[in-house]
Amino acid sequence: xxxxxxxxxxxxxxxxxxxxxxxxxxxxxxxxxxxxxxxxxxxxxxxxxxxxxxxxxxxxxxxxxxxxxxxxxxxxxxxxxxxxxxxxxxxxxxxxxxxxxxxxxxxxxxxxxxxxxxxxxxxxxxxxxxxxxxxxxxxxxxxxxxxxxxxxxxxxxxxxxxxxxxxxxxxxxxxxxxxxxxxxxxxxxxxxxxxxxxxxxxxxxxxxxxxxxxxxxxxxxxxxxxxxxxxxxxxxxxxxxxxxxxxxxxxxxxxxxxxxxxxxxxxxxxxxxxxxxxxxxxxxxxxxxxxxxxxxxxxxxxxxxxxxxxxxxxxxxxxxxxx
Amino acid sequence: xxxxxxxxxxxxxxxxxxxxxxxxxxxxxxxxxxxxxxxxxxxxxxxxxxxxxxxxxxxxxxxxxxxxxxxxxxxxxxxxxxxxxxxxxxxxxxxxxxxxxxxxxxxxxxxxxxxxxxxxxxx
Numbered sequence: 523x524x525x526x527x528x529x530x531x532x533x534x535x536x537x538x539x540x541x542x543x544x545x546x547x548x549x550x551x552x553x554x555x556x557x558x559x560x561x562x563x564x565x566x567x568x569x570x571x572x573x574x575x576x577x578x579x580x581x582x583x584x585x586x587x588x589x590x591x592x593x594x595x596x597x598x599x600x601x602x603x604x605x606x607x608x609x610x611x612x613x614x615x616x617x618x619x620x621x622x623x624x625x626x627x628x629x630x631x632x633x634x635x636x637x638x639x640x641x642x643x644x645x646x647x648x649x650x651x652x653x654x655x656x657x658x659x660x661x662x663x664x665x666x667x668x669x670x671x672x673x674x675x676x677x678x679x680x681x682x683x684x685x686x687x688x689x690x691x692x693x694x695x696x697x698x699x700x701x702x703x704x705x706x707x708x709x710x711x712x713x714x715x716x717x718x719x720x721x722x723x724x725x726x727x728x729x730x731x732x733x734x735x736x737x738x739x740x741x742x743x744x745x746x747x748x749x750x751x752x753x754x755x756x757x758x759x760x761x762x763x764x765x766x767x768x769x770x771x772x773x774x775x776x777x778x779x780x781x782x783x784x785x786x787x788x789x790x791x792x793x794x795x796x797x798x799x800x801x802x803x804x805x806x807x808x809x810x811x812x813x814x815x816x817x818x819x820x821x822x823x824x825x826x827x828x829x830x831x832x833x834x835x836x837x838x839x840x841x842x843x844x845x
Numbered sequence: 846x847x848x849x850x851x852x853x854x855x856x857x858x859x860x861x862x863x864x865x866x867x868x869x870x871x872x873x874x875x876x877x878x879x880x881x882x883x884x885x886x887x888x889x890x891x892x893x894x895x896x897x898x899x900x901x902x903x904x905x906x907x908x909x910x911x912x913x914x915x916x917x918x919x920x921x922x923x924x925x926x927x928x929x930x931x932x933x934x935x936x937x938x939x940x941x942x943x944x945x946x947x948x949x950x951x952x953x954x955x956x957x958x959x960x961x962x963x964x965x966x967x968x
Contacts, residue, residue, distance in 0.1 A: 555870060558960045695881070741873035742962050744881030751874065794870075794896055826870065829954035 557646030559688035559701060560737055562790040565801045565817040566760035567705040567729040570651045570686035572613035572639050574824040574833040578602040580619070584784070584815030587808045589775050594812065595623040601632075607825075607835040611641040618664065621671055630665030633673045639682075649688030649701070656681055661712075676713035676722055682706070688735075690742060699739040704730040714767055721769040723778075729760035737792055752792050758801060759785035776809040783810055788817070797821040871895040871904075871952040874929075878964040885967045887939040890932050891918065893948055898928040903951035906933055911943035941968040 554561040554571025561569045563577065580601040586594025601619030608614055615637045622629035637657035644651040657680045664673025688701040711722035733756040740751045761783030771778045788801035800818045805811030825833035877892040878884045891906060901923040908916040917936030924930070931950070944966065949959040 555958070558958075560870075560872070737872065740875075740880065742880065742960055745875055745879050826954075826956070829956065 554651065554686070556644050556651045556686065556688065557649045558690050558738065558742060559649035559686075560735065560754075560792060561651075561686050561688075561701065561703060562733070562754050562756075562792055563797055563799065563819065563821045564703065564731045564733075564756065564758060564790075565788055565799050565819055566758040566784065566803075567703065567731065568639075568655075568682075568684060570641075570653050570684035570703055570705075571644075572607055572611060572641055572653070573605050574607050574613075574828075574835075575605045576602070576822045576824055577605075577617075577819055578822070580817075580819040582803075582815070582817050584803060584805070584811050585813040587805070587810075587812035589808075591808070593625075595625050595628075597621065597623045599632075609835050609838045613639045615639065623671065628670035630669040630671030631673060632664045633659045633661065634663040635659045637682075639684075647691070649686075649690050651684075651686045653684040654682060655684070674711075674722075675716070676711050678709050678711045678722075680707050680709040688738070690738065695743050698743050699735045701733045701735060701738075702730065703733070704728075708765075711767075721767050723764040723768045724766040725762050726765045727760070727762045729758065729783075731756050731758045731788075754790040754792060756788045756790065757786070758788050759783065759806075761806065780807070780809045782807065784815070786814070795823050795827050797823070870956045871897040871899060871929075871950040871958050873948065873950075873960055873962070876946070876962065880962040881964065883965040883967050887966060888935055890934050891946055892930055892932050893946070893950075894930040895950055895952070896929070897952040897956075899923050899931055900951045900953055900955075901931065903957075904931050904949060906931070906946055906948040908933075908935065909945045909947065910939075911945075916944070939966045941966050 554569045554573060556571065561571065563569055563575070580603070582599040583597070585596045588594045599619045599621045601617060603615055603617030605613050605615040616634065618634050619632045620629070621632055635657055637655050639653055639655035641651060641653045659674065659678040659680070661677040662673060662675050666672060667675060683706045684704070686701065686703040690698050692698050705728065707727040708724065709727065710724045713722055715721050733754055736746050736750050736753045740746045761781050763781040764779055768778045783806045784803035785806060786802040786804045788799060790797055790799040798820055801816065803815040803817055805815070827833060872895060873880070874894050874896050876894065878888050891908065893906065901921050904923070905921045906918060908918050910916060916939065919934035919936070921931040921933055924932070942965070943963055945961055945963050947961040949957065951957050
């Protein structure tokens with residue numbers, strides 16, 4: 523197989539899957555409050571809580587790389603995700619994205635993705651939380667196969683595990699603004715192979731963020747200048763490894779089992795009703811991309827904008843139970 | 846789908862820009878004595894200013910000395926002209942040393958938040 527310079531063909535599907543997986547990290551976010559800790563809606567992975575929020579838009583930009591070392595397609599994505607709490611611990615979300623690229627030109631909607639997310643455990647005192655989710659990427663709900671950048675013609679089920687921990691209980695004041703979050707996913711296509719014989723691999727996706735909350739520092743450790751009080755700088759990383767049903771590596775292409783991913787610094791502004799986040803995404807290897815890309819999101823806190831209607835859980839909404 | 850997203854975006858944006866600050870989680874913005882500060886002399890009151898308007902009846906604070914003893918504080922008072930700030934009178938003069946303010950706040954839309962910070966009274 524020669525380098526993947528086509529807009530989209532089944533043979534190129536793994537390459538597009540990699541790019542879209544990296545781009546698709548953006549739409550699934552929300553913010554969470556556990557005890558004194560505000561976990562922002564991060565860009566590479568989802569935060570560990572459930573929320574009433576609307577991420578719109580979530581933008582991603584990344585330049586791919588060809589096996590021969592030349593730059594690949596320049597890919598863009600504009601996504602959205604709406605998340606609704608059913609109970610204070612359970613949320614349903616719905617999202618999609620419009621993707622387009624240059625070199626060569628192509629465009630199309632990705633499939634609709636739905637998700638049920640449940641918070642198994644949280645402890646306000648230790649600012650800790652663990653959650654899990656099941657999501658489904660619905661086959662052919664995006665652009666048709668005749669589009670230049672069609673959606674996947676198969677459904678993918680993904681099991682997800684999330685965790686978050688703030689260090690407000692640390693004995694050292696300098697450590698208290700720090701927090702970490704993590705996510706591990708296992709994505710399994712419901713169809714092993716396509717009509718042309720190409721395989722749809724299962725993949726393990728994993729990522730983490732390290733955050734330093736000036737919001738927390740200002741409220742709990744030491745007042746900071748007003749201009750910085752609502753900022754949370756962070757460092758994030760996000761990887762995908764094909765683990766099953768992986769096709770043999772074709773000549774002239776990246777190894778089929780190659781782990782792809784991005785890492786980089788990010789910055790979040792957490793307002794009363796919305797959050798803005800930006801990140802420089804640096805490819806971890808040539809299979810992931812050739813240049814530094816970017817992620818950005820505008821996230822509306824519907825629980826704060828509509829606290830008595832759209833922003834509260836459908837069932838068991840109670841004062842003091844808001845996230 | 847596009848209709849759905851366009852509608853919600855318009856509504857959310859309208860509320861985000863037109864709201865008066867009466868909703869959302871109340872996070873501590875600044876305080877007197879200041880978070881992590883050292884003050885000379887005993888403060889007569891604790892003033893806690895939040896990012897949102899407060900419900901005085903469900904908001905309050907405790908003051909604890911470094912040795913563990915509680916210092917009596919008055920009830921939280923939220924003045925009409927300053928709805929984001931609660932004032933609590935300090936029941937007695939504070940001796941030099943470290944103190945922790947443990948606060949809890951309920952914003953007017955019932956979101957509850959809490960937290961703590963330390964300050965020091967210099968000898």
